[in-house]
Amino acid sequence: MNEIQCAFIEEYGNYGFDFEQQGVSTHFIIVSILVKESNKEFLEQEVEKIRQKYFHSGEMISGEVEDHLRIQLLNELKDLPFTVYAYVIDKRKIREDSGITFKKTFIKYVNRLVYDDLYRTFDQLDLVMDEHGSKEFMDEFKNYVKTTSIPDLFNYSSFGFNQSQSNLLLQLANLFAATIAQGYDRTLFSEQYRSFYQIIKDKMIGIHLWPYDYKHFLYEYKSEKPDAKYDEVIIKQAVNLAYQYIDKNRKSDEEDEKIRIDFLKFLLFNLKENPDEYVFTQEILDNLNAIREIKINQHYFRSTIVSKLRDQGLLISSSNKGYKLPASLTDLYDFVNLSSLTIHPMIQRISKCRDQILVATNKEIDILDQKEYEYLKRIIEMEKLAVK
Template identity: 45%
Template sequence: MAEKTFAFVDEFGNFGFDFEEQNVSSHFIVTAILVKEKDLEDLHSQVEDIGKRYFPSGELNVSADKRMQVLQEVAPLNFTIFSVVVDKRKLHTDSGLGYDKSFKRFLSGRLYKQLLHTFPHLQLTARDNGSKEFIKEFKEYMHSRHQPNLFNQSEFGFVESPSDVLLQLADIICGTIASGYDQGMKSDYYKKFFSILKERWIRIDEWPGKKKGYTVDLGDLEDEVAEYNDIIADLSLERAQEFIRKYEFSEEQYKRDQVNFVKFLLLNLEYNRHGYVRTDEILRNINAFRKNQLSSTQQLRTNIVAKVRDEGVLISSSDKGYKLPVCVEDVIEFVNHSNIIIQPMLSRLKKSRDQILRATKNELDIFASAEFQPLKKYFDQ
């Protein structure tokens, strides 16, 4: 039996769509703090100790400075964060999702499918009270959809809370995410918050997804190529999103790994568009969704990165890691990195071919086979 994962779930926002009203949120956010069963007791004890020091009265009114301090203390602990963020402003009321019941049902389906597909042995805990608009609907949705049987032995469902302090942690994290999205909660500190928790994020699933807005300054490159930045950014994001839509719910493990890899690059792009993601970070993120852990960077390159590129997704790489390209500079850096590898390989191939041709008086060409014709043509030219 696979090890259980516990999820402590909290929500932010409400289901109103009249954004002129003072208390109507622009976003609705559901956040799960995920912890493996073997780490549950230690995490509970550690978070309880932090809570006693920062919230002795039990109240969770968190200033920006105190939130920063709390996040710095919880960042090294053994848990991960999974969140769904819905921008309600982008939903069209005439689609049916502008109504409370249909919106709740849609969001329940999206969250259920994402979590069940990724964590079949997940035990969820959430406060079910009048202030939580979504949790009750989500529970009802799960009970109607998820019926374990002889062929489906997953332990996916709600359980009684073994830890109020971890629900409080979920509340703090959910509020932290809201400070980066919601029009009434926006904070200039959000990027710092996000950076502190960098090792803990495994997914922020934004819906509807973003398509534009990822352009960067080319720096020292010539001004005339800057006009292509938007084209590269749009193409890069479009191909990444197409790949996710195509394979998001594949039953094949490596396809799921590839989707999680692309999603992680998208997440990094949102908050660190100039930066690359290191290989060890990528492996850690992929393994958060895996029963059997990947440890080989060769597996990452061969079974994940290369296969994603084969599908037409644009991925830049350098000695700093991987990223989705959003400007000409990203693409050129990828070409430079590839050139360092490819040119010496081609040179060695040419030397080997030339030596064998000379030794056999031009009778044996190692590029004579049909599959090597592109190489033969390249060197003949």
């Protein structure tokens, strides 16, 4: 059996939709601090040292943390053995006629959204929430998981609540929930969020934005490039194709599909945070492997994950700096240029090989005569005509 992970879950925000009212959050955020059972005790000890250093006898209350102190805290926490998995729900983008703007319906919908994604992503997960809080989402989520997950003969559920506790790690989850909120929620937004993100980005194995809307990625993205008029079209197509693929395959039990979906979610998040930056292959693998016992390698990633997504028509740019969802025409040219460095020389090699055999056999054997090579034959002959 794979080592079980613990998920310490906290929320930020409230359930209201009257954004003119003071104190109503624009976003509802759920954060899971993930830690392997073997690392839990060590993590608690190290977090306790940090708590004592900065908060003395008090708890790590995220709302009382000023920007400069948050930066110090995050720098001390970033190398500890845990990762962060989060959901960011923009309540402003939920249609009023959807019915989800009613408090109870909203809570039930988010319950199902979070449960389905966590259950699909993690085969085993020991969930931990605040037992003494008054948060309705948490209470409903606990009830939903308990009625949905099936325990074994010893009343142990591989995905559920198994009496694990740690108030300290719930405080850590609260700290990260508030930190993420400072990059999204209008009532808590901080100009320092970019600094926070640069510190914690290696800890983030997933931030899932909902509802699905390509305009999430245009909010702060403005291009001054010559072909900027096409950028929104390109982003919209790339993002919507990614969302459509995720929605179509999100219930698949095939491990390859799960990895492809996690890869797309990673690219979506990177597009939001760093629209112009590529992500190196090793950084992507580190992210995908953080939640997997069986690690994937670069060959598998390129041939089974990236190639299959492109075969389905998804737009994924690549260069010698890694991968990204395209945000501009330049990103698409990067992909074409990189591909041409491989495709054109290979076609030339095939052409030379073919010519050698044609000469040696007095044109009796053409290695491209097979039906499946007809397209290659046409490409090579067209290239020869172009040269003439």
